[in-house]
Amino acid sequence: MNEIRIDVLIIGAGPSGCVSASYLHKQGKKIKVVEKSKFPRFVIGESLLPRCMEHFEEVGLLDALKDFGFEKKHGARFLRGDIVCNFDFSKKHTEGWDWTWQAPRADFDNVLATELVNRGVDIAFQHEVVDVVFNEDGTSVTSIKDENNSVYKIHAKHIIDSSGYGRVLPRLLDLDKPSTIPEHSSIFTHVKDTNRPEGEEGTIITFDVLDLDTWFWVIPFSNGDTSIGFVGKTAFLDSFKGSTTEKMQQLLKHSKYYYKRFEGLDFKFPPVHIKNYSKSVKQLYGKGYALTGNSAEFLDPVFSSGVTFATESAILAAKLITKELNGETVDWETDYTGYIMKGVNVFSTYVKEWYTGNLQTLFFHRPENQDVKRQICAVLAGYVWDETNPFVKKHDKIVKNLAYLIDMGKKEKANQ
Ligand code: FAD
Known part of the structure; x- marks a missing residue:
């Protein structure tokens, strides 16, 4: 049986897998991406957030994407009856990108993967991970089924599971836990x-x-x-x-x-x-592996956070693995889970408050408060780690409290 030895095995060639692969390849690490589909392939998740542009730029994938000519996205419009709430990414609290793309993912992901292949990254399409066995030291042996149904093994020092809805390691290691987002x-x-x-x-x-x-x-x-x-x-x-x-x-x-x-x-x-698309896991990493993108968490499409979370976690996991491969010690709990969950928790509050109606109260209240709008706009652009933004720092209270004040004001007016 064919056996391969590498530093990092990346499962899945979606945005998460491609961003990790691009970073690690640039660092000169020996990697392989295995992708069960033939590209281009359909996947949902077509509205991006400005924050993810930073990730594509950092790993050198931005120019290839720019060349394709995807539709630019400068903000987002929310309608409720006659009321229109327009967010413009150039008017946001946090500095950063003020545009991104809205793109068919078959094309978008194909641009990323093709660019990597052209640079010499080893991506095996129509190769599916069917089993993973971890050794005590965190190294692993993964069984891969190729397009002819032949199985071969990959010995890796680390695995990045960016298998999206495939959720390879959460399934194999029983890592799934119920999401706290309403179904x-x-x-x-x-x-x-x-x-x-x-x-x-x-x-x-x-x-x-x-x-x-x-x-x-x-x-x-x-x-x-x-x-x-x-x-x-x-x-x-x-x-x-x-x-x-x-x-x-x-x-x-x-x-x-x-x-x-x-x-x-x-x-x-x-x-x-x-159906019931929200997903969560008991842990984001373990000895020898990290979960990134949808394989780790998916909240809800309402604020288009999926791809941005996928690239944010991908670049961070790749950086931390590079450190370990270079002999440095990594505190995964603080540097990976702690950081990632900060952002996930902010988005999670916004998703939950969308469905309680509190956030909708803020979006559709008139007249608009421009300071509040700029701060919420930064969250909707994906800048959910910027603690100078009160709508990030106090996310667990601020939306609820402001909606309460608006409702009280309306009641008072009605009673006058
Ligand atoms: P994916 O893009 O899913 O890529 C994973 C890859 O892994 C796939 O190519 C798959 O073939 C491969 N794979 C799976 N299993 C295996 C295996 N066993 N072996 C090898 N390869 C494997 N996000 C947004 O940002 N904006 C949106 O507007 C948006 N809308 C959404 C709407 C809905 C209804 C839903 C459910 C989700 C939406 N999302 C959105 C979320 C978005 O789909 C994901 O967050 C995003 O695709 C995650 O990227 P990824 O790289 O983690 O995974």
Whole structure:
């Protein structure tokens, strides 16, 4: 049997795996990426946050992405009835990138992986991790099934599990734990957006809020296609009858703002229905491995934090593993879990407060407070580690307290 010996095995060639691979390759480490699909492959997660641009830039992948010409995203629009809440990333509390992309992930991830292959990174497509055995010292032996169903073994000093929804190590090591985010599900597809209006209206990314738990995303791409998707309580989406195409057609009628634009358009693929997508794990690392991206945590699509979390954790895991390979000691609990969970906890509060309605109260309260808006905008741009921002530092209280004050003010006004 073929046996390979390397420093780091990376499972999955999504944004998380590619960012880790790019960093480690630049450091001259011996790595291999195994990816079970043939690229390009579809995956959901098309709206990025400015923060992730820093990661692509740092590992040298930004120029390849820029060359492709993805649709630029300068902010995000939230609609509720007649009220519009526009966030502009150039008007945010924290310094940093003020734009990013909204992109079909088949193309986006393919650009990343192709760039790495061109640089000489070993990516084995259609090779699937089927088993991992860890030795006491943290080194591991991984069994890989190739495209011909032959199995070979990789001996690695470290593993980065960036297998996304594959969740390779959480499954094999029983690391899953229930998420604390309330259960929601999603139905989504792409359309050829033939009724797309001219100008900004045609390209702006929008979240149409239908009720407390239900919202509709519209993500226009530069290739003329648009991603459309509904998120709602699992039971609510389950209550629609028929195929996913029929469900999607019925759901579209709920968006007064967009129904005319998307009515009657063919779906480019049968809508995908993902149930109870939030995921969590008991630990983010162990002896010889680190979990990054969706393999570790996934909260909710409402603030598009998935890819940014994937690249943030990927670059950090790659840096810490590089230190260990160079003979330095790493405090994984503080430097990995401590850091990552700070950001996850901030986003987690915002997701939870979205579904309690408190954050929606802040978004749609009029007149808007521009200071509050700049601070919330920084969070929505992914700058969730900046403790000079009160909406980061006091995330667990500030949204709740401000929403309470707004509600009290409304009640007082009504009683006058
Ligand atoms: P992935 O991109 O999933 O890549 C993992 C790779 O690992 C895949 O290519 C897979 O084939 C490979 N793999 C899996 N198992 C194995 C195996 N056994 N062996 C080898 N390879 C394997 N995020 C955003 O940032 N913006 C959004 O707008 C957004 N919308 C979302 C909407 C919904 C409904 C959902 C559910 C999620 C959304 N996300 C969004 C989250 C986003 O999909 C993920 O956070 C993101 O794709 C994570 O990237 P990753 O690199 O960790 O994993």
